Amino acid sequence: MSVRARLLFVSRLVSFLGVASLLLTGCWDSRELNQLGFTAATAIDYKEGRWDFSYQIVVPSAISPISVSGASKLPVTVYSTQGKTIREATWRTALESSRNPYFPHNRVIIVSSAAARQGLSTLIDVYLRSTESRETVSVLITDGDARQVLNQLMQLQIIPGDGIEEMISEEAKALSSLPNVKMYDLALELLGTAKSAVLPEIVVTGPPGVTNPDELSRTNLSSQIKLGRLAVLHQDKLVGWVAQQDALGVSFIRNKVHSAVFPFKCEERSRDIDSAFRITHTKTRLTPHKKGEHFIIEIEVKGKGELMETNCPVDLNEPNTIRMMEEQLEKEIVDKIQNSWVAVKKLKTDVVGFADLIHRKYPKEWKRIGPEWQTEFLQTEIRPKAEITIKRVGLIGKSFKLQSEKDG
Amino acid sequence: MRQFWVRKKKSNKARNGSNKQSVTSASSAGMNQPISAHLPTNVEWLYNELGASSDIVTRKIFDAAFGMEGVLIYIDHLVDQQTVNQMIVQPIIGMAAQNPDVRSPLDGMELLKNKALSVGRIEEVRTLGEALDQLLGGHTLILLQGCQAAISADSAGGEKRPVEEPSSQTVTRGPKDGFTENIHTNLSLIRRRIKSPQLRINSRQIGTQTKTQVSVVYMKGIAKDGVVKEVMARLDRIDTDSIMDSGYIEEYIQDAAFTPFPTIQSSERPDAVSAGVLEGQVAIIVDGSPFVLVAPVTFTRFFQSSEDYYQHYDISTFLRFIRFGGFLVSILLPSLYIAISTFHQEMLPTPLVISLASQREGVPFPALIEAFMMEITFEVLREAGVRMPRAIGPAISIVGALVLGQAAVQAGIVSAAMVIVVSFTAISNFVIPYNNMGNASRIIRFVMMLLGGTLGLFGIMAGVMVMLIHLASLRSFGVAYLAPLSPFMRSSWKDVFLRMPRWAMKNRPIMMSSNNRTRGGEGQKPKAPAIPGHEQDPSPEPKS
Incomplete structure (x- = not known):
């Protein structure tokens, strides 16, 4: 065989093998979009010693621009499976669904309080281990049947799982009482020095749930999805709840406030709470100090914001008035922090992250107190301080009340 | 091996033959035969060579009484009738009428060449082969009895198209003339x-x-x-x-x-x-x-339109990016769509993937087949649009809108997203100013689609790598095809992705030009004249 012929043979062989390998092996893990069950939300429950897993799967034909005859009107469907382990339960879906659940687009995961009491470490392990699921999923907790939340339909958002995610992320941006906790945040906090974390609560108000499209055709739904309290976890288990009104204080200590609106008294002597303030650009600095055997945490909140409403007879063109209002605001924030501190202390769980601070600043002392941090935490004191600047007062300087009193 | 050499030798011989300016056809002997003094022999030879085609015009000029005999030969369809009549025939008749003193045929020939014929380009040919070539080139031959040479006067003409606006490369601003067939x-x-x-x-x-x-x-x-x-x-x-x-x-x-x-x-x-x-x-x-x-x-030249230089440089630069972008879209968009929607659904934002999934609901084919079907449909339409008689144009566009549009989606054969992808790809292909580069992207697109549909993004990456390696290996008359990107020539980047202002491009691109690279002088950036009365004070001379 001459060199030329051999070259020709080799090149033909290579191209044949190339084409054959494309045709034989190609497409082996390709999945068409209409073979996937896009999971919008997942719920996890623990019942009778078994994990109860539910998925809210999107029904694309229901939101398709082309109406397919005979397709369901509901945008989602919910499956439930049980198993000793989470993954096993997931794969059992094949027994009842034509499409395999596809997790990368899962927006929220809802944990029931029963499951949270059982411990979330296995769930976190599943999320970190699997290539398909994402750690950026928002985690919420519900004090009841988690599946109930998935069954609920929403009015403004077609896909409820989407809606829940939007709700919590908007809330975290605008009101900052409850944080939007992603799966990796949860994992990191549980691995932190304090080994504790918080989760926002989600509740379905009032039975019966809205699970039927007919019920959606009312302006006032019989039941709705709402955000509730703040759940406190210690070592992957639920230990208790912080009420919603104290949750903002916790957010202030944890430096998680993006923007918040809260009412305050404009003057020390006024009887009613009649003004509202929107705080933005806030920052919290925590400085631990040693005091004898125990610790004091200095909390400094700095913030700017806008006066949104007032019913005091005040003239805001006066710098003194503004200064007075700022003092009231500072007092209000310090009060909030104190109240939430009392609530957190009751739960004996350091969700505010003091352990980390002390560990960093006093590593030697930490060796001593670290093992008994649960009890030592209760001995810790806080010294909250706030420094608020009113940057804007809106379009009018004098309050309407002042104006009308003057004229009258 | 031996045969190989033999073949080469043969082709060498052929090459030598065609190297000569006047190409001789190997079939007939006597090509190098000189023109004989006997006029009828020459005429007969030419007639035989041309097979007595009906468009050969011969005309007797002069006669024995005049002192010499001659024949004028031309091929009717190759000459410009007006030139032959006014510049050749008329002067010859005029000369005959003047009855000049002609002593020998050679004398007559000189007279014809220098005094009579008012054609610019006149040659004297000495062999019959040469004469034949001149005849076929649209020249008029004048053969004289007793002369061993013939006069060949350039009278080439025939119908030609006027200079028109180019049909394949149009501009909105710039010269509107285009090359013709002549x-x-x-x-x-x-x-x-x-x-x-x-x-x-x-x-x-x-x-x-x-x-x-x-x-x-x-x-x-x-x-x-x-x-x-x-x-x-x-x-x-x-x-x-x-x-x-x-x-x-x-x-x-x-x-x-x-x-x-x-x-x-x-x-x-x-x-x-x-x-x-x-x-x-x-x-x-x-x-x-x-x-x-x-x-x-070079590769990047195919993305430069001549209009780039006639309009402002900022819009030209913007349009260059559009063209490069269009090229990438034209090559990669369908394959990326296939790869992402069948292998990497997690890459898409959730609302988008749900929307795409809802469109695919009820579509019976895998995305790869769907894309191939639509692409082939488009190519068929495009080819039909080029080949069909002009009168059928509207019919094609109506049918085209049906098969590549809402009707196809409503029939449940393809998804709406695929129609958008294929249409955008098709349109993107046309932003490349040179059609042959556009054609290159059409072929590569299909290969990429196959790779994307079988191996996902990995396949597309591999395909792009192979394409880049291939591009880097290409040469055009010794110039690297990817220059000045690779090999990197910084000084020539002013006219690749950006189109710098004319005054900033002082040098010719290094890839093509020889050492003589200066295009224009320094400091030609436009400057506004100072407003009268607001002249800046000349800065005080530094004391040193």
């Missing part, structure tokens, strides 16, 4: 643009049957000598019977035989070709083709 017109379009003594035109005939004139146009001192030599050598190597269009030449002389990418540019625009010639490129003009070849060429 090489003389084309050469004049270039000559008139570059009135430089350095502009050189070198012509030859290629094609043993068609004897097509091919002219090489370049700027002496700007074009690289090596490139000019290489172009001529490659042209001389061509041994074929016919050249119908510059496309024939392109296939013979391009660097790589197997590549979808064009390594020779072809342009219908005299301004584009002239600009290229002024930057050191060599133009190859082929008689009978309005498409002029330009070489050497």
